[in-house]
Amino acid sequence: MKGSRVLIVEDEKKIAEIVKAYLEKEGFDVTVAGTGTKAISSLKDGFDLVILDLMLPDMSGEDICKTIRKDSDIPIIMLTAKNEEEDKIKGLGAGADDYVVKPFSPREVTARVKALLRRTGKKSLARFNNGDLVIDSEKFKVIKGGADIVLTPTEFKLLKCLAEHPEQVFSRLQLVNVILGYDYEGYDRTIDAHVKNIRHKIEDNQKNPSYIKTVHGVGYKFIGSIDED
């Protein structure tokens, strides 16, 4: 993963520079393009992942995404300005693999870049906190502190979804959608019960969790740090 080439497509210099600095600190090789035209011509140089802003001076991020998708399946993370379902759907509909909502922390973007590279690298094993937690999405297995953990299919789905989007806050309703495939109000409180069960199985200290953190008034997010290979 270290040395992977990342193209940031963003016209706001400040944002581009901060994200670039964080990714470089993690060993990534980063290039910034300020326009869509420049981005599309830069892609010929070969990159491993694209971070694409939705709002650019010459083209929309959505159109750039569609253009890239005509002949490339390079992983794309879309930056969206507001947490609106519509923006998210636009981005994913245009072929983005993931999205991050502004304002974001550079730490979140870095975590998502790593998670996406791992996912698209077809690696089914993800290790967290120096091997403390292992999620095997192919065998539906979870190992905690070297021991096999039995999760129900619902618990596994929830944990996998959270872990694939580190630092992203999910509302209870969004998580209901993850397990049922649709929003069903009234079911959202049972998410708490599932999270409680998962924590019981994977957390050393349930009051100070290392993996699933409660975001008060909103929902949950995954805070485990993914291991380098």
Ligand code: CA
């Ligand atoms: Ca922009």
